[in-house]
Amino acid sequence: MPQDGNPEDSSSSIRAFGRPILGPDHRVAACAVLATGLVGACLVVVSNSLIAELFATVRASSNEVSKSTLYACLALSIVVSAQAVQAMGYEQLSSKLAIGYRDAQEKALLLYMLRSGGVVRNRVGTSQAVSLLTVDLGRTMSGVVSILGVASGLLSLAAYIAWFLFQSIPVGVGMLLVVVFFYSVNIPLARRTARNDSIVMAAADKVRYFTEDHLMAAEEIYACHEERISARMSDHLIADRRIAYARFSQSLSWQVALNLVTPSIGIMLGFVTAMLLGTDGGSVATVVPVLLWALPNMLGHMIHVSSNIQSLSSALVSLNRLQSMFGLEALKAGRAESCRYSHAPRHASEPTRLLVNGFRAVRDGIAISAIDSFEATASKPTVLMGPRGSGKSTFMRALAGLEQPANGRVVVNGFDEMWGNLREQDWISYLPQHPSLFSGTVLANLCLDENAASTEQLLGDQITHLTGLYDLLVELGIRQGRAAETEALEMSHAMLGLQFDVGRYGSNLSGGERQLLALGRCLLRRRPITILDEPLNHLDLATRARILSFFTSSNINGILIVSTHTMDGLDLSGVNLQKLSPPHGERSRRYKVSCP
Ligand SMILES: Nc1ncnc2c1ncn2[C@@H]1O[C@H](COP(=O)(O)OP(=O)(O)OP(=O)(O)O)[C@@H](O)[C@H]1O
Ligand SMILES: [Mg+2]
Incomplete structure (x- = not known):
């Protein structure tokens, strides 16, 4: 910087x-x-x-x-x-x-x-x-x-x-x-x-x-x-x-x-x-x-x-x-000015194995998320499954450098890391539970990164095709209805789709379309650690199955962590499933009900 x-x-x-x-x-x-x-x-x-x-x-x-x-x-x-x-x-x-x-x-x-x-x-x-x-x-x-x-x-x-x-x-x-x-x-x-x-x-x-x-x-x-x-x-x-x-x-x-x-x-x-x-x-x-x-x-x-x-x-x-x-x-958030800009030296190798031990995030003296042991590797996607309020998002936010946990050790490729360092090293691509789009074109929304690919590269990318993003672009292009009548009609529709104006906060798109676009943006960053918080939200069963099979077909090089409430109707055979239950001791205190 x-x-x-x-x-x-x-x-x-x-x-x-x-x-x-x-x-x-x-x-x-x-x-x-x-x-x-x-x-x-x-x-x-x-x-x-x-x-x-x-x-x-x-x-x-x-x-x-x-x-x-x-x-x-x-x-x-x-x-x-x-x-x-x-x-x-x-x-x-x-x-x-x-x-x-x-x-x-x-x-x-x-x-x-x-x-x-x-x-x-x-x-x-x-x-x-x-x-x-x-x-x-x-x-x-x-x-x-x-x-x-x-x-x-x-x-x-x-x-x-x-x-x-x-x-x-x-x-x-x-x-x-x-x-x-x-x-x-x-x-x-x-x-x-x-x-x-x-x-x-x-x-x-x-x-x-x-x-x-x-x-x-x-x-x-x-x-x-x-x-x-x-x-x-x-x-x-x-x-x-x-x-x-x-x-x-x-x-x-x-x-x-x-x-x-x-x-x-x-x-x-x-x-x-x-x-x-x-x-x-x-x-x-x-x-x-x-x-x-x-x-x-x-x-x-x-x-x-x-x-x-x-x-x-x-x-x-x-x-x-x-x-x-x-x-x-700057003082309140406890985020030191210097660590924002001083990027820690990169590891010789990109992360392929991530371990977390004794994770605990606390708010107002109450644990809101607690995970004793968590492991994710690059070989297959890790699915963090737990009921509502069990602390999945809190844990993912901590991995993404947005939350400072009260306790917990994070180990990458066998080396101890500071929590914020994953973000500092540009390792993270993070999809929040409620992603936002920006007013502007689909292309501007997809290519936030400085190393934005050309439109041809983007349309030829396997991520674009396998996640169903390409189909969405074609649909958006057809919606605009100005594509040239050429041999590569589908491609020219997809090109037009990239120029589609998503409106403020993506208001010109449906909930599922917004989710797919945000998910595409996150995957196209191709970072070594991809953290997706409820990526299948708002998507229909067929699209969810398609995306899950994309996750499990080793198309993503790196560590992929996905959170979800449920995997109903989906094949979990290719994933590393980690179940999370609410931190009960503290929870009972929190929701204490006094009976007459
Ligand atoms: N800012 C906050 N202050 C106090 N409690 C919070 C705060 N943010 C979240 N919580 C609580 O922490 C707990 C865990 O929240 P979190 O969002 O991590 O759950 P989750 O597992 O992602 O749930 P969901 O599946 O519904 O998204 C919840 O009980 C929530 O109410
Ligand atoms: Mg959540």
């Missing part, structure tokens, strides 16, 4: 798992956003005083175009252009910063929940709510700013039109043309901005769903893939959103710039025409338009800057909360 960040940075960065999630770069960017916002407000002040100056000069100069009017016009056009450039820069900078924060939050969340094996969903949920609130707040504020921007443009133009109409009808008509131009450009631009905004929302939702799906399946990923896979996948998703966000901020910045420039063009055009035609304005006409244009415009700038301060500070609160959670939970 890469060790990002320089240790010298630690004092100036907010860190999680040794990685800087909020570093000096972000702070510089935050200062730049605030500084640009303040520059904008100053520019508004300067341009307003120049307009007032212009009004005064026009009134004083009466019939001539004086030098000072020309200077004022020139200065005004420079200030207004600077204002437009500043506004564009401001939008770009602040959106870049905002997405930087969101990226950091999402990655930190993802890493955190994988670290904690999904134990602290509520806390993560709270933090997510805070960050979503931040976005909502930002959106509401930018909505207010947009309304103010449009209102200021409208009011100022209406004021100038009234003024010039009062002074001179031809100039008034000219001003009307400016209004028509403004709205004919602004409306399509605003629509484009809104469309881009919805693309950003969709991309953000994708990241959110992905995060939530991972939260559900955190244990499987944690046991089999560490964090690297989800980090890699989230990078990909976040990259998508970055592009969407960049487009959105670009169109928004153009819109803001246009809002600023057009009324100013109108003002100057009006003045120059009025001077050329020799019209004059009264004192009311001097003050009212300046106020109408200046006030909402300045207010808009101020709100924009303050909303940024607000959303930045709530992003900081949420990041700080995450950071404190990391620290607390």
Whole structure:
């Protein structure tokens, strides 16, 4: 696992798992956003005083175009252009910063929940709510700013039109043309901005769903893939959103710039025409338009800057909360930071024989799972059979590194091992009792591993065929009904099946189909120890028999441990059966019933 960040940075960065999630770069960017916002407000002040100056000069100069009017016009056009450039820069900078924060939050969340094996969903949920609130707040504020921007443009133009109409009808008509131009450009631009905004929302939702799906399946990923896979996948998703966000901020910045420039063009055009035609304005006409244009415009700038301060500070609160959670939970779970990343040296040979002695898992002082002796070898599948609540899942979770037993020795190929080491060595492929699928294609769900096979390899794999996964892919392909009419029709259906979107948590599939897909994913990892917790759940008898015969036909190289309640109707001749009974002493205490 890469060790990002320089240790010298630690004092100036907010860190999680040794990685800087909020570093000096972000702070510089935050200062730049605030500084640009303040520059904008100053520019508004300067341009307003120049307009007032212009009004005064026009009134004083009466019939001539004086030098000072020309200077004022020139200065005004420079200030207004600077204002437009500043506004564009401001939008770009602040959106870049905002997405930087969101990226950091999402990655930190993802890493955190994988670290904690999904134990602290509520806390993560709270933090997510805070960050979503931040976005909502930002959106509401930018909505207010947009309304103010449009209102200021409208009011100022209406004021100038009234003024010039009062002074001179031809100039008034000219001003009307400016209004028509403004709205004919602004409306399509605003629509484009809104469309881009919805693309950003969709991309953000994708990241959110992905995060939530991972939260559900955190244990499987944690046991089999560490964090690297989800980090890699989230990078990909976040990259998508970055592009969407960049487009959105670009169109928004153009819109803001246009809002600023057009009324100013109108003002100057009006003045120059009025001077050329020799019209004059009264004192009311001097003050009212300046106020109408200046006030909402300045207010808009101020709100924009303050909303940024607000959303930045709530992003900081949420990041700080995450950071404190990391620290607390790492201690609580008793999972030392160092052992996550330090992979113990691999054995010279892969595990072929696994022994467990004196296993005992305890909750609240009560044994929930106890196995005196357990043996599994690579020669045939080991079936752990026991009634409900007898502790099968607890034992399997301990083997997968998700549970720390109170007692027990685990011996691999004759060597004593730490419980978590099986996972640390990447030996484990684990199918939880309630596996989760991720929103996305069948292919993405099957190939979580970095060493994902090509689609051809996947479709040609004997695991895909012998477990019935291939048939399922063909069915899903047919369901989509777009396969090419070629000789290899079945194959092209299976290819299509790989592209089938399983929906959130696999909601587009039946329970059995979901189970088969999750089982396929687990087997395709081809790890030396495969742990399947109730893999035959939700499957019909024929499929169960087919999968059991796949297990017993020595198609799996390595140790295979399968738990089940019952093997009714199935042939157990080829398996190593280990029966488990509930830990009775403690159980009777637990379920003690007092009789009258
Ligand atoms: N977090 C927990 N806190 C307290 N007791 C728990 C906890 N998790 C599981 N148990 C209890 O431990 C016992 C063993 O649970 P486990 O899930 O290992 O059983 P199982 O053999 O897999 O059952 P099933 O066949 O129904 O899946 C059960 O009585 C269960 O209620
Ligand atoms: Mg169970």
